[in-house]
Amino acid sequence: MTIQDKSILLVITGGIAAYKALELIRLLRKDGAKVRCILTKSGEEFVTPMSVSALCEHPVYTDLFSLKDEAEMGHIRLTREADLIIIAPASADFMAKMAHGLANDLASTTLLATDEDTPILLAPAMNHRMWENKATQANVATLKKRGLTLLGPDIGDMACGEHGPGRMVEPQAILDAAKGFFFERPLAGYNILVTSGPTFEPLDPVRFIGNRSSGKQGHAIAAALHKAGADVTLVSGP
Ligand SMILES: Cc1cc2nc3c(=O)[nH]c(=O)nc-3n(C[C@H](O)[C@H](O)[C@H](O)COP(=O)(O)O)c2cc1C
Incomplete structure (x- = not known):
C-alpha cells in the first residue's frame, strides 16, 4: 500500500521534534x-x-508576504x-x-483557507505540561470536534529531561496514518478497545497466577484495526 502520486502538504511548526519531520x-x-512544505518562522529555528x-x-x-511565492504558487493554491x-x-x-481561526502567518492562513473536505492530520509534540x-x-x-485527526502524542522521555505525554509519534506511524486516508476504511466510525499482554491474578499478597504473553499479537491486532479505520484504544499489560 503506497501513497504514490498523492499530494501532501506538510506543515512543520516550531518544536524540537521538527527534526523528525525530515525523516x-x-x-x-x-x-x-509529492511533498510540499510550509515551515513556520519558529520551525526555521529547529530545521x-x-x-x-x-x-x-x-x-x-x-x-x-513573499512576492515570488505568492505569484508562483500562492497560499490558496497550496491547500487546493x-x-x-x-x-x-x-x-x-x-x-x-x-x-481559534487565527491567520497571521503563511501556515495558519493556509490552514484557515483549506477546504473542509481536505483531511488534516496533526502530530502534536510538546512538553507534557503544555x-x-x-x-x-x-x-x-x-x-477533534471539527473532524481533524490527531495522532499521539506518545508518552516518554522528553528533550527537556521530563517524562510524560508529549513526544511526537514516530514518522513511520504518521506515514501509516497518512496511507489510511487514501484506502478503504471499513471500520471507520468504530471505537475498539483491545487488551494485550499478560495478566496477573493475585492468589495472595505475594503470589499470582500469570501467563507469558508478550502482547505482540494484541499490538498487531490493534495496528490492523487502526489501519482499517477504527479508533483504537490499546490497553497493554502487565
Ligand atoms: C528550545 C525550544 C523548544 C521548544 N519546543 C516546543 C515543542 O516541542 N512544542 C511546542 O509546542 N512548542 C515548543 N517551543 C515553543 C514554540 O517554539 C513557540 O511556542 C513558537 O511560538 C511556536 O511557533 P509556531 O507554532 O508558529 O511554529 C519550544 C521553544 C524552544 C525555545
Missing part, C-alpha cells in the same frame, strides 16, 4: 508522494529551509493542490491558532 519527508517521498527543500526536492514555503495536510510537529501554539494544560486540551477537543 517523514524522506518516507513520504520514498513512497512516491533549516535548505534541508527541508532538499528532501522535498522543491522550494520550501516560509513567508505569507493537497490531498492531505499533515502538521508535524504540531506545536501548542499552532493548535491554539487553528482552534500538553496537559487545560487550554491545550480545550484546543485539542475543538480540533
